[in-house]
Amino acid sequence: MRQLIDGIHRFQSGVFGPQRELFKRLVDGQAPDALFITCSDSRIAPNLITQTNPGDLFIVRNAGNLIPPWGQESGAAATIEYALECLDVSDVIVCGHTHCGAMSAILHPEKVAKLPAMKQWLTYAEGTRRVLAKHYPGLDADALQDVCVEENVMCQIENLRTHPSVMAKLAARELTLHAWVYDIETGAVHAFSDERGQFVPVAEAGHGVAEQRARLRGKDI
Ligand SMILES: [Zn+2]
Structure with missing residues (x-):
């Protein structure tokens, strides 16, 4: 202290x-410009990595940067609703990170066997787990962890789209969604590029995630 x-x-x-x-x-x-949804991990400092000031980012943090689908949980939903309806943010960023403990727990559920609250919370990443099981068999542990972080960000973007305030703003073309991954080792931020169908350095990523995804590291779903 x-x-x-x-x-x-x-x-x-x-x-x-x-x-x-x-x-x-x-x-x-x-009057923040963006809603920034990221992990609770102490190594992620949103204002530091984006070099922004107090007042610039409206922030949601939780283990694994998860976004429960609409109707299933109230905390994140209320914050998302307030950011879009009252603060009129124009961009939502979902930012995962390398070496994420929550993602590790998705890959190794035994790590949270004695943590009932965390185990329950991670069910909001069940889609991520299933995508990995179906499309990435045989990857080594390090590669799987990296893919897990990226696929989870994409799955949470899809959960985000179930929220009515997000649907309405997207339909009116008043909102852009961004899928980011922060690399703890290098400080780099990669963002999903619709054009290239993969995560690329954020400066090359274009204008957010426009389409309801079709990506799996070079494979079509
Ligand atoms: Zn994390």
Whole structure:
């Protein structure tokens, strides 16, 4: 805790003061550009990796960056609804990451055998597990973990599309969905490219995930 308290002192003296104008503006309200859905993992820092400020990102975090389909769970749904209906965000990013413990648990369910809440939560990634079982037999463990992270982001994008506020905004072409993976080792961010049918460096990825996917590492479903 000492580190946190010291950090607050440094923030107040070295950051808040010099950026007083920014924080003053935030008193009047927020107008974030994007809803950023990512893992709770402590190694992922959304504002740091995107070099954004307070007020720029509306954030949902949970183990595995999962998005329960509409009607099955209220927490994420309420946040998504608020971001789209009240804050009018124009972009939703689902950002997975390498070395994700939740993805590891999908591949090795025995890891959560004694964690009933986590076991239940990971059922929202059952689609991911089934895609892997059906389409990626025989991959070695490291490759399977990487594919799991990517396929899970794509599956969660599909879950996201079941939310009425998302459907309505997509139909009106007022919303763009983005599938990202953050690489803990290199700091790189890859995004799914519709044109290329795979994850590519984010600067080359074009304008989000437009179609209801058809991708499996070069294979057609
Ligand atoms: Zn994670």
